[in-house]
Amino acid sequence: MKTIITGDRPTGRLHLGHYFGSVKSRVDLQYDYDTYILIADVQALTDNFEAPEKVRKNVHELALDYLAAGIDPKHSHIYIQSLIPEVAELTVYYSNLVSVARLYRNPTTKNEVSQKQELFGEKGEGITYGFLGYPVSQAADITALDGDLVPVGEDQLPHIEQTREIVRKFNHIYGETLKEPSAYLSMTPRIKGLDGNEKMSKSLNNAIYLADTEEEILKKVMSAVTDPNKIKKDDPANPDVCMVYYYHKLINNNVDTICAECKKGARGCVACKKELAKALTEYLRPMQERRHYYEEHPDEVDTILKEGTKAAKKRAEEVMMRVREHMKLDYFENNPDK
Numbered sequence: 001m002k003t004i005i006t007g008d009r010p011t012g013r014l015h016l017g018h019y020f021g022s023v024k025s026r027v028d029l030q031y032d033y034d035t036y037i038l039i040a041d042v043q044a045l046t047d048n049f050e051a052p053e054k055v056r057k058n059v060h061e062l063a064l065d066y067l068a069a070g071i072d073p074k075h076s077h078i079y080i081q082s083l084i085p086e087v088a089e090l091t092v093y094y095s096n097l098v099s100v101a102r103l104y105r106n107p108t109t110k111n112e113v114s115q116k117q118e119l120f121g122e123k124g125e126g127i128t129y130g131f132l133g134y135p136v137s138q139a140a141d142i143t144a145l146d147g148d149l150v151p152v153g154e155d156q157l158p159h160i161e162q163t164r165e166i167v168r169k170f171n172h173i174y175g176e177t178l179k180e181p182s183a184y185l186s187m188t189p190r191i192k193g194l195d196g197n198e199k200m201s202k203s204l205n206n207a208i209y210l211a212d213t214e215e216e217i218l219k220k221v222m223s224a225v226t227d228p229n230k231i232k233k234d235d236p237a238n239p240d241v242c243m244v245y246y247y248h249k250l251i252n253n254n255v256d257t258i259c260a261e262c263k264k265g266a267r268g269c270v271a272c273k274k275e276l277a278k279a280l281t282e283y284l285r286p287m288q289e290r291r292h293y294y295e296e297h298p299d300e301v302d303t304i305l306k307e308g309t310k311a312a313k314k315r316a317e318e319v320m321m322r323v324r325e326h327m328k329l330d331y332f333e334n335n336p337d338k
């Protein structure tokens with residue numbers, strides 16, 4: 001069975017952008033792959049180093065969101081990145097194989113730095129070694145567990161490319177040791193916000209969270225952008241420029257009827273929005289029921305995280321034996337007590 005390694009930073013709740021961008025494909029793939037999903041707390045600290053309590057709280061929230069979304073602990077291992085010191089070790093070895101210039105060229109890191117001026121300065125001149133290097137630690141996350149496939153959103157592709165470069169260089173220098181992973185993009189690698197923005201994100205304030213209540217969903221949907229040329233309720237309109245229709249399509253709600261009625265002018269936007277809010281609420285209901293169950297059973301969540309972490313650590317230990325051997329670091333067979 002091939003292996004999936006993927007995960008998210010614990011920095012807030014998951015929204016529909018995360019769900020359709022990557023989490024749903026993890027849920028669908030977990031039955032056919034050995035699946036490891038990491039809660040990347042070490043990576044979250046690279047831009048939240050001053051707020052460890054926030055990261056800590058979000059580790060639990062992210063675990064709840066994963067379980068709510070349908071990650072099934074019988075089929076997937078959910079684990080905490082900081083509990084796998086082998087990954088930190090591998091990161092150090094990898095750091096010799098990547099130039100600083102290459103890290104500066106990573107478009108995702110660049111974009112993040114430009115959004116974090118308060119932390120890293122207006123021109124990013126205060127960027128830390130840790131943040132610049134987090135794609136190296138991400139390469140270690142993936143390869144320390146021998147990952148084959150990495151289901152992620154579009155913004156993560158530069159990191160997977162960087163991982164592949166590191167693996168090739170490592171294997172070239174130290175001999176065939178590591179697997180070269182591939183990214184897996186979902187059908188909808190990036191979804192638009194209700195405001196029509198190209199991206200749904202917390203910072204753009206246009207996100208619908210998996211845990212949003214019916215009222216919150218309705219409020220957000222009522223503000224969605226529709227065809228600007230439609231003035232009156234029974235004007236014909238173009239659903240292709242309407243975010244409400246975009247979301248109906250995303251959750252596959254009555255699409256043909258809605259499209260035909262909208263084009264004919266037989267569908268008012270307010271009614272259409274209410275219908276969408278209702279459909280989204282129904283769509284999210286099973287997730288929220290699962291979330292509620294696990295909120296009431298925190299011990300079960302802890303057990304899932306402990307078991308997942310033990311399984312991930314065992315794999316990383318095996319891979320690191322190989323790495324240390326190939327790097328001529330296997331002194332005393334890795335055991336000074338021997």
Ligand code: TRP
Pocket residue numbers: 005006007008009038040043137138141142150152156
């Ligand atoms: N960079 C990812 C994010 O921002 C999180 C992440 C850390 C990750 N390590 C990973 C994703 C390994 C896939 C594989 O959410």
